[in-house]
Amino acid sequence: MPTARPLPADDRDLESFATVLAEELPDNWTVEYHRHEHAEDQLRNAEDVWDLDKVAAAIAESPLGADAYLIGENGTRLYVVLHPRHEEEALVAAMAPVDAVPEAFSGVREPDGIAVPLDPEQAAHAVAADLLPRYDIALAQVRHNAMNPPQPVPGARLEQVVMTWRKDGSLAAVTTARPAAEVLLAEGFAWEAAASAYVLGGDDTRAQAHAVQATGARLARLGISTALRTAHRPTTDLALPAPPSGTHASTRTR
Template identity: 70%
Template sequence: MPTPRVLPDDDRDLESFATVLSEELPGRWSVEHHQHHHPEDQLTHAADVWDLNDVAAAVAEADLGADAHLVRDDGIRLYVTLHPRHEEEFLVAAMAPAGVAPEAFTGVREPDGIAVPADPERAARAVTANLLPRYHIALAQVRHNAMNPPLPVPAAGARQEQVVMNWRENGSLAAVTTARPVAEILVDTGFSWDAEASAYVLSGDDTRAQGHALQAAGTRLAQLGVATVLRAATRPAVEASLPTPPPAAPSAARTR
Protein backbone atom coordinates (compact mmCIF):
# COMPACT_ATOMS: atom_id res chain seq x y z
CA MET A 1 0.00 0.00 0.00
CA PRO A 2 1.43 3.48 -0.86
CA THR A 3 2.77 5.56 2.00
CA PRO A 4 -0.06 7.75 3.38
CA ARG A 5 0.19 11.32 2.12
CA VAL A 6 -0.34 14.09 4.68
CA LEU A 7 -2.71 16.81 3.50
CA PRO A 8 -1.36 20.36 3.41
CA ASP A 9 -2.69 22.78 6.04
CA ASP A 10 -5.59 24.82 4.76
CA ASP A 11 -8.61 26.69 6.06
CA ARG A 12 -11.16 23.98 5.32
CA ASP A 13 -13.23 23.16 8.38
CA LEU A 14 -14.57 19.61 8.11
CA GLU A 15 -16.51 19.86 11.35
CA SER A 16 -18.41 22.98 10.28
CA PHE A 17 -19.04 21.60 6.80
CA ALA A 18 -20.42 18.30 8.09
CA THR A 19 -22.65 20.08 10.60
CA VAL A 20 -24.18 22.42 8.04
CA LEU A 21 -24.49 19.58 5.51
CA SER A 22 -26.52 17.58 8.03
CA GLU A 23 -28.91 20.51 8.38
CA GLU A 24 -29.38 20.77 4.60
CA LEU A 25 -30.08 17.07 3.99
CA PRO A 26 -33.64 15.70 4.14
CA GLY A 27 -34.54 14.15 7.48
CA ARG A 28 -33.10 14.58 10.95
CA TRP A 29 -29.38 13.90 11.30
CA SER A 30 -26.87 13.84 14.14
CA VAL A 31 -23.15 14.36 13.56
CA GLU A 32 -20.19 12.51 15.06
CA HIS A 33 -16.81 14.22 14.54
CA HIS A 34 -13.57 12.24 14.71
CA GLN A 35 -9.96 13.45 14.80
CA HIS A 36 -7.39 10.85 13.74
CA HIS A 37 -4.78 10.92 16.49
CA HIS A 38 -3.26 7.63 15.33
CA PRO A 39 -3.11 5.98 11.87
CA GLU A 40 -5.43 3.24 13.12
CA ASP A 41 -8.15 5.81 13.88
CA GLN A 42 -8.72 6.53 10.20
CA LEU A 43 -9.24 2.87 9.33
CA THR A 44 -11.44 2.29 12.37
CA HIS A 45 -13.81 5.15 11.55
CA ALA A 46 -13.92 4.18 7.86
CA ALA A 47 -14.44 0.46 8.46
CA ASP A 48 -18.06 0.53 7.25
CA VAL A 49 -17.54 2.83 4.25
CA TRP A 50 -19.57 1.27 1.41
CA ASP A 51 -17.36 2.23 -1.51
CA LEU A 52 -14.86 0.65 -3.88
CA ASN A 53 -13.78 3.79 -5.74
CA ASP A 54 -12.58 7.28 -4.78
CA VAL A 55 -13.48 7.25 -1.09
CA ALA A 56 -11.96 3.82 -0.46
CA ALA A 57 -8.82 4.94 -2.30
CA ALA A 58 -8.58 8.13 -0.24
CA VAL A 59 -8.89 6.20 3.03
CA ALA A 60 -6.21 3.74 1.94
CA GLU A 61 -3.73 6.17 0.39
CA ALA A 62 -3.97 9.52 2.22
CA ASP A 63 -3.70 10.74 5.79
CA LEU A 64 -7.08 12.47 5.98
CA GLY A 65 -6.70 13.77 9.53
CA ALA A 66 -10.40 13.70 10.43
CA ASP A 67 -13.82 12.50 9.37
CA ALA A 68 -17.47 12.85 10.34
CA HIS A 69 -20.32 10.37 10.52
CA LEU A 70 -23.80 11.70 9.73
CA VAL A 71 -26.51 9.48 11.25
CA ARG A 72 -30.16 9.89 10.26
CA ASP A 73 -32.95 9.06 12.69
CA ASP A 74 -33.76 5.88 10.72
CA GLY A 75 -30.19 4.59 11.09
CA ILE A 76 -28.79 5.53 7.67
CA ARG A 77 -25.17 6.69 7.96
CA LEU A 78 -22.91 8.84 5.77
CA TYR A 79 -19.14 9.23 5.95
CA VAL A 80 -17.67 12.68 5.24
CA THR A 81 -14.02 13.62 4.91
CA LEU A 82 -11.67 16.03 3.12
CA HIS A 83 -10.84 15.37 -0.52
CA PRO A 84 -7.09 14.56 -0.58
CA ARG A 85 -6.54 15.95 -4.10
CA HIS A 86 -8.97 18.86 -4.45
CA GLU A 87 -8.97 21.62 -1.85
CA GLU A 88 -12.44 22.88 -2.80
CA GLU A 89 -14.14 19.52 -2.38
CA PHE A 90 -15.14 16.97 0.24
CA LEU A 91 -15.88 13.25 -0.09
CA VAL A 92 -19.19 11.74 1.03
CA ALA A 93 -19.89 8.01 1.09
CA ALA A 94 -22.59 5.66 2.31
CA MET A 95 -21.85 3.45 5.31
CA ALA A 96 -22.98 -0.17 5.25
CA PRO A 97 -25.59 -1.27 7.79
CA ALA A 98 -24.10 -2.83 10.91
CA GLY A 99 -24.97 -6.24 12.28
CA VAL A 100 -25.84 -7.77 8.90
CA ALA A 101 -24.45 -11.13 7.85
CA PRO A 102 -21.82 -10.84 5.08
CA GLU A 103 -23.88 -13.15 2.88
CA ALA A 104 -26.59 -10.49 2.62
CA PHE A 105 -24.22 -8.27 0.63
CA THR A 106 -23.62 -10.91 -2.03
CA GLY A 107 -24.56 -9.59 -5.47
CA VAL A 108 -25.31 -6.08 -4.17
CA ARG A 109 -23.47 -3.27 -5.92
CA GLU A 110 -21.77 -0.77 -3.63
CA PRO A 111 -23.41 2.70 -3.64
CA ASP A 112 -20.03 4.35 -4.23
CA GLY A 113 -19.43 7.78 -2.71
CA ILE A 114 -19.11 11.11 -4.48
CA ALA A 115 -17.01 14.27 -4.40
CA VAL A 116 -19.02 17.34 -3.44
CA PRO A 117 -18.26 21.08 -3.45
CA ALA A 118 -17.30 22.84 -0.22
CA ASP A 119 -20.63 24.69 -0.33
CA PRO A 120 -22.88 22.62 2.01
CA GLU A 121 -26.10 23.62 0.23
CA ARG A 122 -24.81 22.50 -3.17
CA ALA A 123 -23.27 19.41 -1.58
CA ALA A 124 -26.61 18.46 -0.01
CA ARG A 125 -28.32 18.69 -3.39
CA ALA A 126 -25.68 16.40 -4.92
CA VAL A 127 -25.96 13.86 -2.09
CA THR A 128 -29.77 13.90 -2.24
CA ALA A 129 -29.94 13.54 -6.03
CA ASN A 130 -27.00 11.20 -6.58
CA LEU A 131 -25.87 9.23 -3.53
CA LEU A 132 -29.00 8.70 -1.42
CA PRO A 133 -31.13 7.06 -4.15
CA ARG A 134 -28.41 4.49 -4.86
CA TYR A 135 -27.90 4.03 -1.12
CA HIS A 136 -31.60 3.29 -0.55
CA ILE A 137 -31.63 0.74 -3.36
CA ALA A 138 -28.53 -1.04 -2.03
CA LEU A 139 -29.95 -1.03 1.51
CA ALA A 140 -33.22 -2.48 0.27
CA GLN A 141 -31.37 -5.29 -1.47
CA VAL A 142 -29.21 -6.08 1.58
CA ARG A 143 -32.16 -6.00 3.99
CA HIS A 144 -34.18 -8.17 1.64
CA ASN A 145 -31.32 -10.69 1.45
CA ALA A 146 -30.94 -10.64 5.25
CA MET A 147 -34.66 -11.21 5.84
CA ASN A 148 -35.01 -13.80 3.07
CA PRO A 149 -31.98 -16.11 3.15
CA PRO A 150 -31.85 -18.72 0.39
CA LEU A 151 -34.34 -21.51 0.95
CA PRO A 152 -33.01 -25.06 1.31
CA VAL A 153 -32.35 -26.76 -2.00
CA PRO A 154 -35.50 -28.74 -2.85
CA ALA A 155 -35.34 -32.47 -3.26
CA ALA A 156 -34.71 -33.85 -6.71
CA GLY A 157 -37.78 -33.43 -8.85
CA ALA A 158 -39.45 -30.98 -6.44
CA ARG A 159 -40.45 -27.55 -7.76
CA GLN A 160 -39.53 -24.47 -5.74
CA GLU A 161 -41.84 -21.47 -6.20
CA GLN A 162 -40.11 -18.16 -6.77
CA VAL A 163 -40.70 -14.67 -8.10
CA VAL A 164 -38.02 -12.90 -10.11
CA MET A 165 -37.44 -9.17 -9.53
CA ASN A 166 -35.21 -7.04 -11.76
CA TRP A 167 -33.81 -3.58 -11.00
CA ARG A 168 -34.41 -1.39 -14.06
CA GLU A 169 -32.29 1.50 -15.31
CA ASN A 170 -34.84 4.08 -14.12
CA GLY A 171 -34.61 2.75 -10.54
CA SER A 172 -37.94 0.89 -10.58
CA LEU A 173 -38.26 -2.80 -9.74
CA ALA A 174 -40.05 -5.23 -12.06
CA ALA A 175 -41.43 -8.50 -10.74
CA VAL A 176 -42.50 -11.39 -12.96
CA THR A 177 -44.95 -14.05 -11.77
CA THR A 178 -47.82 -16.16 -13.05
CA ALA A 179 -49.15 -17.14 -9.61
CA ARG A 180 -52.32 -15.33 -8.52
CA PRO A 181 -51.45 -15.30 -4.76
CA VAL A 182 -48.05 -13.80 -5.54
CA ALA A 183 -49.59 -11.18 -7.83
CA GLU A 184 -52.06 -10.22 -5.11
CA ILE A 185 -49.26 -9.71 -2.60
CA LEU A 186 -47.25 -7.63 -5.07
CA VAL A 187 -50.19 -5.34 -5.79
CA ASP A 188 -51.07 -5.08 -2.10
CA THR A 189 -47.52 -3.99 -1.22
CA GLY A 190 -47.24 -1.29 -3.89
CA PHE A 191 -46.50 -2.93 -7.24
CA SER A 192 -48.75 -2.18 -10.20
CA TRP A 193 -49.23 -4.00 -13.49
CA ASP A 194 -47.28 -2.49 -16.40
CA ALA A 195 -48.48 -3.92 -19.69
CA GLU A 196 -45.52 -2.52 -21.63
CA ALA A 197 -43.02 -4.20 -19.30
CA SER A 198 -45.19 -7.34 -18.93
CA ALA A 199 -44.42 -7.22 -15.22
CA TYR A 200 -45.58 -5.83 -11.91
CA VAL A 201 -43.56 -2.65 -11.34
CA LEU A 202 -42.59 -0.91 -8.09
CA SER A 203 -41.79 2.74 -8.72
CA GLY A 204 -38.36 4.09 -7.74
CA ASP A 205 -39.53 7.70 -7.34
CA ASP A 206 -39.31 7.41 -3.54
CA THR A 207 -36.44 5.04 -2.74
CA ARG A 208 -37.22 4.91 0.98
CA ALA A 209 -40.82 3.86 0.29
CA GLN A 210 -39.57 1.43 -2.34
CA GLY A 211 -37.26 -0.22 0.18
CA HIS A 212 -40.07 -0.64 2.72
CA ALA A 213 -42.39 -2.07 0.06
CA LEU A 214 -39.75 -4.56 -1.07
CA GLN A 215 -39.21 -5.75 2.50
CA ALA A 216 -42.95 -6.12 3.07
CA ALA A 217 -43.40 -8.08 -0.15
CA GLY A 218 -40.45 -10.35 0.62
CA THR A 219 -41.75 -11.11 4.11
CA ARG A 220 -45.26 -11.99 2.92
CA LEU A 221 -43.98 -14.07 0.03
CA ALA A 222 -41.66 -15.98 2.35
CA GLN A 223 -44.66 -16.84 4.51
CA LEU A 224 -46.14 -18.54 1.44
CA GLY A 225 -42.89 -20.42 0.87
CA VAL A 226 -42.12 -18.35 -2.22
CA ALA A 227 -38.51 -17.29 -2.76
CA THR A 228 -37.68 -13.90 -4.26
CA VAL A 229 -34.78 -13.54 -6.67
CA LEU A 230 -33.28 -10.06 -7.14
CA ARG A 231 -31.30 -9.32 -10.27
CA ALA A 232 -29.18 -6.25 -10.87
CA ALA A 233 -30.69 -5.37 -14.25
CA THR A 234 -33.12 -6.71 -16.81
CA ARG A 235 -31.40 -8.26 -19.81
CA PRO A 236 -33.41 -8.98 -22.97
CA ALA A 237 -32.16 -12.56 -23.24
CA VAL A 238 -33.32 -13.33 -19.73
CA GLU A 239 -36.55 -11.35 -19.95
CA ALA A 240 -37.61 -13.22 -23.07
CA SER A 241 -37.35 -16.56 -21.28
CA LEU A 242 -39.43 -15.56 -18.26
CA PRO A 243 -43.14 -16.42 -18.07
CA THR A 244 -45.65 -13.68 -18.78
CA PRO A 245 -47.94 -12.88 -15.79
CA PRO A 246 -51.71 -12.35 -16.09
CA PRO A 247 -52.92 -8.90 -17.22
CA ALA A 248 -53.88 -7.83 -13.70
CA ALA A 249 -54.32 -9.03 -10.14
CA PRO A 250 -57.91 -9.30 -8.94
CA SER A 251 -57.50 -6.57 -6.30
CA ALA A 252 -57.04 -2.93 -7.32
CA ALA A 253 -53.64 -1.27 -7.06
CA ARG A 254 -53.07 0.69 -3.86
CA THR A 255 -53.25 4.48 -4.11
CA ARG A 256 -49.77 5.89 -3.45
Protein backbone atom coordinates in the same frame (compact mmCIF):
# COMPACT_ATOMS: atom_id res chain seq x y z
CA MET B 1 -34.94 22.79 2.60
CA PRO B 2 -33.80 25.82 4.63
CA THR B 3 -32.02 28.80 3.14
CA ALA B 4 -28.41 28.03 2.17
CA ARG B 5 -25.73 28.76 4.74
CA PRO B 6 -22.41 28.95 2.88
CA LEU B 7 -19.31 28.55 5.00
CA PRO B 8 -17.17 31.61 5.69
CA ALA B 9 -13.96 31.64 3.67
CA ASP B 10 -11.87 31.23 6.82
CA ASP B 11 -13.96 28.39 8.26
CA ARG B 12 -13.83 25.66 5.63
CA ASP B 13 -12.74 22.88 7.97
CA LEU B 14 -14.35 19.46 8.09
CA GLU B 15 -16.32 19.88 11.31
CA SER B 16 -17.94 23.11 10.14
CA PHE B 17 -18.70 21.71 6.71
CA ALA B 18 -20.26 18.53 8.12
CA THR B 19 -22.36 20.50 10.59
CA VAL B 20 -23.84 22.80 7.96
CA LEU B 21 -24.24 19.91 5.48
CA ALA B 22 -26.34 18.08 8.09
CA GLU B 23 -28.60 21.14 8.41
CA GLU B 24 -29.04 21.33 4.63
CA LEU B 25 -30.00 17.68 4.14
CA PRO B 26 -33.66 16.62 4.26
CA ASP B 27 -34.85 15.28 7.64
CA ASN B 28 -32.85 15.45 10.85
CA TRP B 29 -29.18 14.51 11.16
CA THR B 30 -26.66 14.53 13.98
CA VAL B 31 -22.91 14.92 13.51
CA GLU B 32 -20.02 13.03 15.07
CA TYR B 33 -16.58 14.49 14.43
CA HIS B 34 -13.44 12.37 14.88
CA ARG B 35 -9.84 13.55 14.73
CA HIS B 36 -7.31 10.85 13.86
CA GLU B 37 -4.58 10.77 16.47
CA HIS B 38 -3.07 7.63 14.95
CA ALA B 39 -3.16 5.97 11.51
CA GLU B 40 -5.28 3.12 12.82
CA ASP B 41 -7.98 5.61 13.86
CA GLN B 42 -8.59 6.42 10.20
CA LEU B 43 -8.86 2.76 9.22
CA ARG B 44 -11.05 1.80 12.17
CA ASN B 45 -13.50 4.67 11.61
CA ALA B 46 -13.81 3.75 7.93
CA GLU B 47 -14.41 0.01 8.37
CA ASP B 48 -18.10 0.26 7.42
CA VAL B 49 -17.69 2.69 4.51
CA TRP B 50 -19.78 1.22 1.68
CA ASP B 51 -17.57 2.17 -1.24
CA LEU B 52 -15.18 0.58 -3.71
CA ASP B 53 -14.26 3.73 -5.60
CA LYS B 54 -12.78 7.14 -4.82
CA VAL B 55 -13.60 7.19 -1.11
CA ALA B 56 -12.03 3.78 -0.49
CA ALA B 57 -8.97 4.88 -2.45
CA ALA B 58 -8.62 8.05 -0.38
CA ILE B 59 -8.87 6.08 2.86
CA ALA B 60 -6.26 3.56 1.73
CA GLU B 61 -3.80 6.00 0.16
CA SER B 62 -3.94 9.29 2.07
CA PRO B 63 -3.68 10.48 5.69
CA LEU B 64 -7.01 12.26 6.14
CA GLY B 65 -6.55 13.74 9.61
CA ALA B 66 -10.22 13.59 10.57
CA ASP B 67 -13.63 12.33 9.53
CA ALA B 68 -17.25 12.98 10.39
CA TYR B 69 -20.32 10.77 10.61
CA LEU B 70 -23.73 12.17 9.71
CA ILE B 71 -26.38 10.03 11.38
CA GLY B 72 -29.98 10.27 10.17
CA GLU B 73 -33.03 9.76 12.35
CA ASN B 74 -33.76 6.53 10.45
CA GLY B 75 -30.28 5.14 11.20
CA THR B 76 -28.63 6.04 7.90
CA ARG B 77 -24.96 6.88 8.37
CA LEU B 78 -22.82 9.01 6.05
CA TYR B 79 -19.03 9.24 6.17
CA VAL B 80 -17.53 12.64 5.31
CA VAL B 81 -13.89 13.65 4.79
CA LEU B 82 -12.13 16.48 3.03
CA HIS B 83 -10.87 15.45 -0.39
CA PRO B 84 -7.11 14.81 -0.06
CA ARG B 85 -6.41 15.88 -3.66
CA HIS B 86 -8.88 18.69 -4.29
CA GLU B 87 -8.96 21.53 -1.78
CA GLU B 88 -12.45 22.71 -2.78
CA GLU B 89 -14.13 19.32 -2.45
CA ALA B 90 -15.21 16.81 0.18
CA LEU B 91 -15.94 13.10 -0.15
CA VAL B 92 -19.21 11.64 1.12
CA ALA B 93 -20.01 7.93 1.30
CA ALA B 94 -22.74 5.83 2.84
CA MET B 95 -21.86 3.38 5.59
CA ALA B 96 -23.05 -0.22 5.50
CA PRO B 97 -25.61 -1.43 8.04
CA VAL B 98 -23.94 -3.21 10.94
CA ASP B 99 -26.86 -5.52 11.71
CA ALA B 100 -26.81 -7.46 8.42
CA VAL B 101 -25.02 -10.79 8.04
CA PRO B 102 -22.23 -10.94 5.43
CA GLU B 103 -24.26 -13.22 3.15
CA ALA B 104 -26.88 -10.49 2.71
CA PHE B 105 -24.39 -8.30 0.83
CA SER B 106 -23.77 -10.94 -1.82
CA GLY B 107 -24.59 -9.63 -5.28
CA VAL B 108 -25.40 -6.13 -4.03
CA ARG B 109 -23.53 -3.33 -5.76
CA GLU B 110 -21.95 -0.94 -3.30
CA PRO B 111 -23.44 2.59 -3.39
CA ASP B 112 -20.09 4.24 -4.02
CA GLY B 113 -19.53 7.68 -2.53
CA ILE B 114 -19.27 10.98 -4.35
CA ALA B 115 -17.10 14.08 -4.43
CA VAL B 116 -19.04 17.22 -3.53
CA PRO B 117 -18.13 20.92 -3.52
CA LEU B 118 -17.36 22.60 -0.20
CA ASP B 119 -20.63 24.45 -0.50
CA PRO B 120 -23.13 22.84 1.88
CA GLU B 121 -26.20 23.61 -0.23
CA GLN B 122 -24.71 22.17 -3.41
CA ALA B 123 -23.27 19.23 -1.50
CA ALA B 124 -26.61 18.45 0.16
CA HIS B 125 -28.34 18.51 -3.23
CA ALA B 126 -25.80 16.03 -4.66
CA VAL B 127 -26.10 13.71 -1.65
CA ALA B 128 -29.91 13.79 -1.66
CA ALA B 129 -30.24 13.40 -5.44
CA ASP B 130 -27.48 10.87 -6.08
CA LEU B 131 -25.95 9.09 -3.08
CA LEU B 132 -28.98 8.55 -0.85
CA PRO B 133 -31.23 7.02 -3.57
CA ARG B 134 -28.50 4.53 -4.49
CA TYR B 135 -27.94 3.77 -0.83
CA ASP B 136 -31.67 3.14 -0.32
CA ILE B 137 -31.69 0.70 -3.25
CA ALA B 138 -28.63 -1.17 -1.98
CA LEU B 139 -30.01 -1.27 1.57
CA ALA B 140 -33.34 -2.65 0.35
CA GLN B 141 -31.49 -5.39 -1.53
CA VAL B 142 -29.48 -6.28 1.58
CA ARG B 143 -32.63 -6.40 3.72
CA HIS B 144 -34.33 -8.60 1.12
CA ASN B 145 -31.34 -10.97 0.99
CA ALA B 146 -31.26 -11.17 4.78
CA MET B 147 -34.92 -12.20 4.87
CA ASN B 148 -34.63 -14.54 1.89
CA PRO B 149 -31.23 -16.24 2.11
CA PRO B 150 -30.37 -18.24 -1.01
CA GLN B 151 -30.20 -22.00 -0.64
CA PRO B 152 -26.75 -23.46 -1.32
CA VAL B 153 -26.42 -25.32 -4.59
CA PRO B 154 -24.66 -28.68 -4.14
CA GLY B 155 -21.31 -28.66 -5.92
CA ALA B 156 -21.44 -24.93 -6.70
CA ARG B 157 -18.05 -23.22 -6.88
CA LEU B 158 -17.59 -20.41 -4.37
CA GLU B 159 -15.39 -17.41 -5.10
CA GLN B 160 -12.40 -17.15 -2.79
CA VAL B 161 -9.39 -14.88 -2.37
CA VAL B 162 -6.30 -16.72 -1.16
CA MET B 163 -3.72 -14.68 0.77
CA THR B 164 -0.23 -16.08 1.40
CA TRP B 165 2.51 -14.71 3.63
CA ARG B 166 5.85 -14.21 1.86
CA LYS B 167 9.31 -14.41 3.43
CA ASP B 168 9.70 -10.62 3.49
CA GLY B 169 6.50 -10.24 5.57
CA SER B 170 4.36 -9.03 2.67
CA LEU B 171 1.07 -10.66 1.79
CA ALA B 172 0.23 -11.92 -1.71
CA ALA B 173 -3.42 -12.26 -2.69
CA VAL B 174 -4.58 -14.26 -5.70
CA THR B 175 -7.96 -13.86 -7.36
CA THR B 176 -9.46 -14.02 -10.83
CA ALA B 177 -12.65 -12.17 -9.87
CA ARG B 178 -12.71 -8.53 -10.96
CA PRO B 179 -14.79 -7.31 -7.97
CA ALA B 180 -12.28 -8.91 -5.61
CA ALA B 181 -9.37 -7.32 -7.46
CA GLU B 182 -11.03 -3.91 -7.15
CA VAL B 183 -11.37 -4.41 -3.39
CA LEU B 184 -7.72 -5.42 -3.05
CA LEU B 185 -6.52 -2.36 -4.97
CA ALA B 186 -8.79 -0.05 -2.98
CA GLU B 187 -7.38 -1.38 0.30
CA GLY B 188 -3.73 -0.84 -0.62
CA PHE B 189 -2.70 -4.03 -2.44
CA ALA B 190 -0.63 -3.46 -5.58
CA TRP B 191 -0.44 -5.72 -8.64
CA GLU B 192 2.93 -7.45 -8.94
CA ALA B 193 3.29 -9.00 -12.36
CA ALA B 194 6.28 -11.17 -11.41
CA ALA B 195 4.25 -12.90 -8.71
CA SER B 196 0.93 -12.78 -10.60
CA ALA B 197 -0.62 -11.55 -7.37
CA TYR B 198 -1.82 -8.45 -5.53
CA VAL B 199 0.77 -7.65 -2.87
CA LEU B 200 0.41 -5.79 0.43
CA GLY B 201 3.69 -4.62 1.96
CA GLY B 202 4.63 -5.67 5.48
CA ASP B 203 6.73 -2.70 6.63
CA ASP B 204 3.94 -1.54 8.95
CA THR B 205 2.32 -4.68 10.36
CA ARG B 206 -0.36 -2.74 12.24
CA ALA B 207 -1.51 -0.98 9.07
CA GLN B 208 -1.26 -4.28 7.24
CA ALA B 209 -3.53 -5.93 9.79
CA HIS B 210 -6.18 -3.22 9.45
CA ALA B 211 -5.98 -3.42 5.64
CA VAL B 212 -6.51 -7.18 5.70
CA GLN B 213 -9.46 -6.87 8.08
CA ALA B 214 -11.08 -4.17 5.93
CA THR B 215 -10.45 -6.22 2.78
CA GLY B 216 -12.04 -9.30 4.31
CA ALA B 217 -15.11 -7.34 5.41
CA ARG B 218 -15.63 -5.86 1.95
CA LEU B 219 -15.10 -9.20 0.21
CA ALA B 220 -17.58 -10.86 2.58
CA ARG B 221 -20.20 -8.29 1.58
CA LEU B 222 -19.67 -9.39 -2.02
CA GLY B 223 -20.10 -13.05 -1.10
CA ILE B 224 -16.38 -13.79 -1.57
CA SER B 225 -14.60 -15.80 1.10
CA THR B 226 -11.03 -15.21 2.27
CA ALA B 227 -8.40 -17.85 3.05
CA LEU B 228 -5.10 -17.06 4.75
CA ARG B 229 -2.12 -19.35 4.29
CA THR B 230 0.26 -19.23 7.20
CA ALA B 231 3.49 -20.46 5.65
CA HIS B 232 5.12 -17.34 7.08
CA ARG B 233 3.31 -15.20 9.63
CA PRO B 234 4.54 -12.04 11.40
CA THR B 235 3.86 -11.50 15.08
CA THR B 236 0.80 -9.30 14.46
CA ASP B 237 -2.37 -11.39 14.71
CA LEU B 238 -4.82 -10.87 11.86
CA ALA B 239 -8.49 -11.77 12.24
CA LEU B 240 -10.23 -12.12 8.89
CA PRO B 241 -13.99 -11.54 8.53
CA ALA B 242 -16.03 -14.69 8.10
CA PRO B 243 -17.23 -15.52 4.57
CA PRO B 244 -20.78 -16.52 3.69
CA SER B 245 -21.99 -19.71 5.38
CA GLY B 246 -20.70 -22.93 3.89
CA THR B 247 -17.16 -21.67 3.29
CA HIS B 248 -14.05 -21.88 5.46
CA ALA B 249 -12.11 -18.89 6.77
CA SER B 250 -11.33 -17.21 10.06
CA THR B 251 -13.77 -15.25 12.24
CA ARG B 252 -15.35 -12.01 10.99
CA THR B 253 -14.66 -8.82 12.92
CA ARG B 254 -15.72 -5.21 12.50
